[in-house]
Amino acid sequence: MVDKQQTEDGRTQASAPEDGRDEKPRRxxxxxxxxxxxxxxxxxxxxxxxxxxxxxxxxxxxxxxxxxxxxxxxxPNKEAIAIELGDRLIHKMRDTYGEVLTPADTAAPLRELLDGIVDRFIDFNCQHPAFFALMHGPDVPGRMAEAHDALHAALLARLQDLIAFYAPDAPRAATARIAEMCFGLFKAGLELILAHEGAERDGYVTELKNALFRYLDPVIGDAVGAVAQPPGATSGG
Amino acid sequence: MVDKQQTEDGRTQASAPEDGRDEKPRRxxxxxxxxxxxxxxxxxxxxxxxxxxxxxxxxxxxxxxxxxxxxxxxxPNKEAIAIELGDRLIHKMRDTYGEVLTPADTAAPLRELLDGIVDRFIDFNCQHPAFFALMHGPDVPGRMAEAHDALHAALLARLQDLIAFYAPDAPRAATARIAEMCFGLFKAGLELILAHEGAERDGYVTELKNALFRYLDPVIGDAVGAVAQPPGATSGG
DNA sequence: GGCAAACACGAGCGGCCGCTCGCGTTTTTC
DNA sequence: GAAAAACGCGAGCGGCCGCTCGTGTTTGCC
Known part of the structure; x- marks a missing residue:
């Protein structure tokens, strides 16, 4: 797992002047x-x-x-601007979801859990609208897409763990699909939320929370709410 | 209502050669x-x-x-290509949703209604992937955006009527927001569906139907299922 | 067959954009 | 205070792209 760490990317600062490479340390x-x-x-x-x-x-x-x-x-070029901006935003985002999506304190009921997660992410995206543009824009440079995919995968894995915690009997394929779906639903709601302001915006936030809650509630209810569920009763999925 | 009809747009064919305008009928x-x-x-x-x-x-x-x-x-130019392509796709789309979103036969239960609508629209978008690209692309020409907005508004109005039929007591602002939300959720699901194939795709179709059904079921339940609801009991929205 | 109009070609024009380069200014270092 | 390095400027280069134009070919009509 250590090799997955991306250190500091060494873009804004270099270690030694006599590096031997074509790197220019440029203080x-x-x-x-x-x-x-x-x-x-x-x-x-x-x-x-x-x-x-x-x-x-x-x-x-x-x-x-x-x-x-x-x-x-x-x-050095236009792409580097987007990458540096994206990296900084992603780091901030990691701080944000690191606080929220940790499956440690999942004793909270789903409604409250969703409230916390959604509010945090909405807040982040409202304060950094460029994040949405860079991550979901169709024309980002290749290096950017990699970073996006990495973040997407990380968030997805966390989400999947969370769902699996609430519904431990569900197969991995199902939880993966549900996690992807949650992500997509959130993105759709976020787009609507970013497009409105004031009371309208708040209304859409509530609506998004409703959609997510109602989508997830039966999923986790199958395993948590009704523990003694007969194994043959799969819910048409 | 007649002025809203857009005839044939008169692009590929003109009525008379001696039109007097700068139009070139070009047979x-x-x-x-x-x-x-x-x-x-x-x-x-x-x-x-x-x-x-x-x-x-x-x-x-x-x-x-x-x-x-x-x-x-x-x-005449690049924009005209996109517009003509978009117009043709929109006309086909109008044929599709005209058959589906008519609020005449809404006696069907929600699940079946959703099944029909979602299946049709998914099918259309799978057969015409350019439609999604042109409609939801961020860089479409201005004339295109108008057509998209018009279609969006038309679909939204139908959806709102449908929702209002099932939940006649809900205020217009609420049904409008719910309709927008449904649209967004569908778009999100569509994106996932278009990105997969075979069994995976079918799985996401089911998941999308679940999300939409669970989101809408309580909304219409408030007014249809429990008619004698006391007026003070608003559901946290 | 003959003529006009529609169709087809592809080199090239004007303009925009990413990016460079030469030179002048400010800051750091000794 | 003087050399060196980082900072700052803006005209302009090369390349791509939307689009044109002069010319040649095919089709419809008498």
């Missing part, structure tokens, strides 16, 4: 770090409104208030 | 019609794999086995 000044953050903010805005492909590097530079040349002082 | 030969169909098929393939923006007209022409000049003999 950043504080000003440079500020510019990078500025550029990533601008990139988030532009990617969010135009999508990855339609976003032009010149537009990102303009949004950040710098020249195209300055942008390419900190990023 | 097509059988060969030309064949080429148009050929080009639209190719466009469907390319749009489906690359999305609208990333698809190049040269690629569409190549896919159809003709030269770029030939393509522009039948379509």
């Amino acid at each position: 950043r000044q504080a000003r440079g770090e500020r510019r990078i953050a500025q550029l990533l903010d601008a990139a988030a805005t532009v990617f969010c409104t135009s999508g990855y492909t339609a976003a032009s590097t010149n537009a990102i530079a303009r949004e950040a208030g710098v020249s195209p040349g300055t942008l390419y002082q900190f990023f | 097509r030969q059988a060969r030309g019609e064949r080429r148009i169909a050929q080009l639209l098929d190719a466009a469907a393939t390319v749009f489906c794999t690359s999305g609208y923006t990333a698809a190049s007209t040269n690629a569409i022409a190549r896919e159809a086995g003709v030269s770029p000049g030939t393509l522009y003999q039948f379509f």
Whole structure:
């Protein structure tokens, strides 16, 4: 499992100058770090409104208030901007779901569990709308898709464990499909939620929670609520 | 209601040569019609794999086995290709949902109703994958988005009527939100279904039906199943 | 057969975009 | 304070893409 760790990606900092590779260690000044953050903010805005492909590097530079040349002082190409932005968002996301999707404290009833999970993820996505655009956009670069797939798989595995905890008798194939389905349902609800504001948004949040709860309740009810279920009574799935 | 009819869009054929406008009636030969169909098929393939923006007209022409000049003999620009393809698909879609979403024969139980609707729409989308790509792609041309919005609104209105029929006491705002939610859930399930084949696909179809049924059953149950519900008992929405 | 219109071709034009390069400015280091 | 390195600029290069145009071929009509 250690090989799966992705350390720090070594993009913004290198270990030694005499590395021997073609790596340029390029020691950043504080000003440079500020510019990078500025550029990533601008990139988030532009990617969010135009999508990855339609976003032009010149537009990102303009949004950040710098020249195209300055942008390419900190990023080797357009893809690297999206990757760095995506990595930072994914790290934040990992912090978020790390707190929520741990199957340790699953003694809570489903309704409350869902409340916590959904609220956290909704909140994250509302505060970082570029995340949704980068993850679910159809035109992200290849390296980005890998990161997305990794995150997707990780979230899915956690979700599956959670479902399996509530419904231990269900076969793996079934829980996997249910987990994928939950993910898709959440994504659909998220899209509606991001498209509305205020009371409307709250209404859709409630609706999403209802949909997820009602979808999952019978699944876990089969194994938890009715323990002495006869083995022949599979629920048409 | 007559003004809402969109006749034939008058794109492929015109009424009279002495029209007086800048319209060029351009009488097509059988060969030309064949080429148009050929080009639209190719466009469907390319749009489906690359999305609208990333698809190049040269690629569409190549896919159809003709030269770029030939393509522009039948379509004024790239957008027109997507629009014509979208219009044809929308017309087919209208035929499909016209048969299914009519609120006339809603005497059927929810499960069977959902079965019919979902099966039809899934079938349509499996046979015309370009439809999904064109309708839900983020980079479709403006004229396309209008058509999509119109179809979306029409489907939504039908769905809302259907829901209102089953739950006549629910306020319009609530049924509208529920209809939007159903739409989103269906879209999410469709995406999963299109991404799988064979037994896996069937499994997701069942799962989608389950999700929709469980989401809608309590909603219509509140008004149909328990008629003598006290007015104060609103279900947490 | 003869003529006009529709069909077909493909090299190439204009424009946009990702990216570079030469040069000037600010900061760090000794 | 002076050399070195990081920062900053913006005109412009190469390449791709949507689209055109001049020319040649096929089809419909008399």
